Amino acid sequence: MEQLREMLKGHQLRTTTCREDVLSTFISKKNALSHGDLEGMLGENYDRVTIYRTLKTFLEKGIIHKVLDDEGLRYALCSQSCSEEKHQHDHIHFKCNECGETNCIENLHIPAVKLPEGYIPENFNLLIQGTCPKCKS
Amino acid sequence: MEQLREMLKGHQLRTTTCREDVLSTFISKKNALSHGDLEGMLGENYDRVTIYRTLKTFLEKGIIHKVLDDEGLRYALCSQSCSEEKHQHDHIHFKCNECGETNCIENLHIPAVKLPEGYIPENFNLLIQGTCPKCKS
DNA sequence: TTCAACATGCAACAGGGTTGCAAGATATTT
DNA sequence: AAATATCTTGCAACCCTGTTGCATGTTGAA
Numbered sequence: 001m002e003q004l005r006e007m008l009k010g011h012q013l014r015t016t017t018c019r020e021d022v023l024s025t026f027i028s029k030k031n032a033l034s035h036g037d038l039e040g041m042l043g044e045n046y047d048r049v050t051i052y053r054t055l056k057t058f059l060e061k062g063i064i065h066k067v068l069d070d071e072g073l074r075y076a077l078c079s080q081s082c083s084e085e086k087h088q089h090d091h092i093h094f095k096c097n098e099c100g101e102t103n104c105i106e107n108l109h110i111p112a113v114k115l116p117e118g119y120i121p122e123n124f125n126l127l128i129q130g131t132c133p134k135c136k137s
Numbered sequence: 138m139e140q141l142r143e144m145l146k147g148h149q150l151r152t153t154t155c156r157e158d159v160l161s162t163f164i165s166k167k168n169a170l171s172h173g174d175l176e177g178m179l180g181e182n183y184d185r186v187t188i189y190r191t192l193k194t195f196l197e198k199g200i201i202h203k204v205l206d207d208e209g210l211r212y213a214l215c216s217q218s219c220s221e222e223k224h225q226h227d228h229i230h231f232k233c234n235e236c237g238e239t240n241c242i243e244n245l246h247i248p249a250v251k252l253p254e255g256y257i258p259e260n261f262n263l264l265i266q267g268t269c270p271k272c273k274s
Numbered sequence: 275t276t277c278a279a280c281a282t283g284c285a286a287c288a289g290g291g292t293t294g295c296a297a298g299a300t301a302t303t304t
Numbered sequence: 305a306a307a308t309a310t311c312t313t314g315c316a317a318c319c320c321t322g323t324t325g326c327a328t329g330t331t332g333a334a
Contacts, residue, residue, distance in 0.1 A: 036321080048322090068206070070205065117270070119265075129262070130260065132256060136257055172290075187313055189292080
């Protein structure tokens with residue numbers, strides 16, 4: 001509770017119940033969430049648009065980041081030190097084809113890639129699809 | 138022309154003008170295309186739905202594959218040997234933040250990644266964003 | 275407590291993507 | 305070359321995602 005307020009304040013955001021709920025949902029569920037997921041969980045309390053705007057705000061402030069998979073867009077908490085100015089997300093996302101969950105794999109960075117002449121990379125995004133530990137029989 | 142018919146036949150597809158046009162667009166443009174791109178180029182000749190269905194068919198037959206970036210979904214030609222049963226796409230996509238184009242980088246594979254215990258990977262998808270050779274000033 | 279700045283809800287809209295169905299085109303057989 | 309079964313297309317309708325404008329409600333700071 002108080003923790004949430006601190007997190008929001010730390011990013012110069014006013015504390016509202018919607019922001020607290022969205023943030024605490026991200027913290028309790030650990031996998032990446034789509035807008036639809038959040039709407040399903042919180043939609044009776046808040047307008048769709050408010051949830052969209054909350055996600056947008058969190059994105060801009062560096063609280064969450066985008067996670068892409070073949071089904072669409074999701075969001076996940078930024079591990080620690082992202083800010084409005086600087087995002088560092090060279091980590092790996094794993095999507096399980098059985099349960100459908102997408103997770104960030106922490107502590108594992110994308111290996112270096114030698115691009116052909118002339119390409120200037122800025123951002124890396126590696127998605128691995130397969131079967132997660134929970135679902136392997 | 139005749140080439141296109143052969144490609145379609147090779148995948149057990151009837152030759153129709155829409156399929157020929159979509160296929161030849163993918164061949165001439167070399168970057169990944171969204172449905173919207175194709176609709177912009179061919180939309181006066183074919184219904185939106187037909188283009189969607191053409192893309193879906195090509196996907197299923199292994200003629201094209203999905204390319205993800207932060208803006209959404211695009212499609213690109215499969216380099217060679219994909220079939221309905223087996224896709225192999227462990228290659229790299231590069232999206233230029235200047236011109237917005239996304240391209241497959243051929244001849245460059247994703248380096249091996251050691252996943253934690255229990256994860257069984259099947260598919261890799263690496264998106265690199267940055268500036269492409271054409272746009273670097 | 276007051277007030278400016280910010281957040282929310284509502285309505286309305288644009289775009290992406292899908293489905294059902296009737297009409298049209300394709301490849302094949304005769 | 306005509307007939308037929310099968311596949312494709314176009315149309316209409318629909319759902320989901322995401323956005324914008326505006327009036328109303330809340331927040332935090334003075």
